Amino acid sequence: MKASETMISTLREVPAEAVIASHQLMLRAGIIRKLGNGLFVYLPFGLRSFRKVENIIREEMDNIGAMEFKQPVVVPGDIWKESGRWETMGAGMLKAVNRVDQDLVISPTAEEAFTAVIRDELSSYKQLPLVTYQINTKYRDEIRPRYGVMRGREFTMKDAYSFHATQECLDETYENFAKAYRRIFKRLGLSVIPVRADSGAMGGSGSEEFMVESDVGDDTLILCPKCNYAANTEKASCAPDIALDKDGKPQVETSAAIEKVPCPGVETISQMEEFFKMPSQQFIKVLIYKVLNSELDLTNAPGGKSFKRVTDESGIQHYPESFFAVAIRGDLDVNEAKLAANLKASEVELANEEDVIKYSGAPHGFVGPVGLAKVPLIVDESIMTLNNDGTFAVHVHDTVTGGGVADVDNIHVEPVRDFLPFMTADIRTVVEGDKCYNCGGTFYSKKGNELGHIFKLGYKYTKAMNVFYLDENGKQQIPTMGCYGIGVDRALASIIEEHHDENGIVWPMTIAPYQAAVVPVKFEGAMKEQSIAIYEELKNAGVEVLLDDRNERPGVKFKDIDLLGIPVRIVVSDKNLPNVELKCRNSSEMSIVSRTEAISKVVEIIKTELSSLNN
């Protein structure tokens, strides 16, 4: 391609709205432009790289036998009502109503659409497994879109869905995806951190996220340097630790009765440490949460009957709104994602002051676990764990807790003796310094962005949407499902995050919009002739080559080619003719070579880099 025949829209200045490298460089290199908030246009140069990302993903999907579909972007609201997510997806799902008053959804994901199609196509176990995917436009109504396409509203996603007769078959396909994802990210030149985790609430029995490190990441990762355990903080667990008393010794059970201590103004954990001269490990913090759409059965829980239970269109019973008390050791924090997962809820949030008092008798800071009658009490495993025989192992003793009325704390509180939980669960936020669940190593932490996610969905959608097949015995069965996503735009931005320097993008050969650029210092006379000859020879050799035939100063062209990240550059200048200068974007070395040498070297460099990435 000649530069004069495409659109090179580079910017010298860093646009004020862009704070991360990929956003800045995608704007500066003319890859994208903003059309609206969270809505981006790909310009011709950028689209070439974008399509290469898509095609690598497509090849690897085809390689594992996944079949490409194309779903509509706008889908009927009805299928979302069938699955139950019409109500639970929240404000992030963009809805519309058409002129004949039908509800529509601008697809944020396509479990429903694929399940609906497979429901109609599937009749016999012989058709299974069915592994389907698409690469298509999605829309999620991000409340605060930012960082360019890293967190946009409209984006392109490869989303795959598999359907199986058996768990073993799902497991096998899942592993195929796990391997394909590793190949995809390698080919994209991306260092990903695969994060395996159980993902309770979503109903599946296995999931793996593929994360890239990012200072502005949405997610916090917990990593073990010893065993390579990696987990999203939303799911990470750590080894239990022993709670100590003020002398640094394990806490000892007390036989003293609970005593009420007036302590006005002593609300925070640090105020308590000072007031009681005790370590926060010996406090029990209790918080009241408002919980949306919990699918637990609260019939026999304290206060359970006061919450309204409803049955959704797919037959699942849930509590649109309920309240819970959550107890955790004083030095730890509740992880709301883990809490929501354990409560099988779509969302949890701290209750407002009024509700806190209504349900616990005291404002936050003085809520205690003792005598709570209006809400179920969830106790973190830092306080007690359930033994196999139904008894509890208690891990904190002689504790201080809120007194259940304002300005009063209780001391000498013993779990089990003084209160019992509705349920125990691991809901603590794991942090740097906590010990590895697997090997005892000391966790460290990083910020990351999710690029991909593979996930064993199980029967959630196939059950809700009545998908059946006949098994070998002619008996009706429900298939189990997996789902597998990769964000295309975010992958592209992440490649730039990982591959750039102060001069611009340094594309991996697999993604570069053009593999090589021929840059005449001036596009005239012998330089023009030589440039065109090299350009034509490279094209004939199968190289994707850009000829910078623009009437610009050489400095401008060099800066542009660097900014654009073209991997190999051939400069044709008067002073070297008939030789030319060869330079790779990822090295500072230059060499002066003959035209023939230039051609063969460029071909060789491209071949080597492609094969090192693709194999």
Next chain:
Amino acid sequence: MKASETMISTLREVPAEAVIASHQLMLRAGIIRKLGNGLFVYLPFGLRSFRKVENIIREEMDNIGAMEFKQPVVVPGDIWKESGRWETMGAGMLKAVNRVDQDLVISPTAEEAFTAVIRDELSSYKQLPLVTYQINTKYRDEIRPRYGVMRGREFTMKDAYSFHATQECLDETYENFAKAYRRIFKRLGLSVIPVRADSGAMGGSGSEEFMVESDVGDDTLILCPKCNYAANTEKASCAPDIALDKDGKPQVETSAAIEKVPCPGVETISQMEEFFKMPSQQFIKVLIYKVLNSELDLTNAPGGKSFKRVTDESGIQHYPESFFAVAIRGDLDVNEAKLAANLKASEVELANEEDVIKYSGAPHGFVGPVGLAKVPLIVDESIMTLNNDGTFAVHVHDTVTGGGVADVDNIHVEPVRDFLPFMTADIRTVVEGDKCYNCGGTFYSKKGNELGHIFKLGYKYTKAMNVFYLDENGKQQIPTMGCYGIGVDRALASIIEEHHDENGIVWPMTIAPYQAAVVPVKFEGAMKEQSIAIYEELKNAGVEVLLDDRNERPGVKFKDIDLLGIPVRIVVSDKNLPNVELKCRNSSEMSIVSRTEAISKVVEIIKTELSSLNN
């Protein structure tokens, strides 16, 4: 590809909802499935053909130097407000509101989006022309989606937009598109009727529609067998004809004064013919129309001041609602598209009874042209035409018209003498039998569907959205624009309409999902071996080949391969081994050939068909 590794979802029965061949076959061959009303899923087989259509379009766009972009599907409402189309697009444009109350549009087309991007990128005449395109999802809220993807709600469109400094440059690019479109349709195996027409209302000076014949076409085409004139009935003009009297002689001007004739119940033209014993050519029919968003200036028109005139966001003045009287020769019909174009209106519709009486004094059937004071009168050129000197040539005489009160007609009405128009215009519906404007040939008519449209837009969007560049003298100028669309889904369906028989689809080689199929009568023993060998050899020869390794009866497989439309079929059966049977889908001839011969023949057939379509 092995049949067992993809999804062959054929249906024996014709689905009840499908009335046209392409819709039936797209369902029966498993190309599409319906997800919702006007919303379709492409299954793996269908998607292969769909992508081939896309790629042919893409190649031809790239060949004429058009640059591919990717716009968001969901775009800000703001840019539609800038262009003024937020209000004028009507209910066919799907809107949504996001969680932070911003207006969004699910793109029905992308003039605004491309104009917005080019506005930011364009600074100098040196950048012009800019020729841009995308192949992307669109949504139009069809009130009655039907005929499958032929008239769906969501669809894929190739839409291109060009920006120019001069009309000459636009003309040149327009001609490039005109040629590229012819190549595209040839490669798709489609017989299109190019329909050139001026398209007044849309503000441009040239347009060409590419139509395919279809019994259920949206459009009626007027065609001349002599000079190949082809026009959409919405725009077609015909040669003027001479209006005759009851004796078959040219009508003669009368000096008789208007006379009122009571004629209760004589409302229709045929009732009038009987009552007055005169031919309908001597009647003048007057209709009252409600007109939306007319951009005419009605300040000095009868009744003009009674209509509210507003200025939209782009500075254009229009009348959201106005009323017009429309006069036409009694034997002719008003063409509402031509009327709307002449009135620079977004829509026209017959006024309701109440408004007819309010504006004309009589109900429809008795409305007359004489003495109308409350509405501007538009007179069709069948009645009178404007001479260069400002006088009128009158083409009907001594006419009968409505009397302007119920149950009364006027006779001896003379145009000019008895009434003058606010404007004259060609608004008659041209029909079969009318004479060609160019050559006098006798028009015939066909139903058709529009597959593509190229159009000189002019300054409509660039002016409204303030696009500027600096010309050679540093002076600010506004670029002129062209736009060029092709419906991908509709093209695919039209290929099936043109290429099918009673057994199924007969794909042109360029679009076939697979070029050849190897069909073992049973997939076992020597037949299995031979089939796999042929399959592998064809793959190695670069053929896109399907191996039907399914455990199905031979009859089922043959029926499926025919239905799927695979161009070349190789049947491997016991009785012919080691030879095989070769048959093309578009012929009934079969030949028994050796394996080697089969390979070379298949390669040759594919090569020949591809080159005949592509060149």
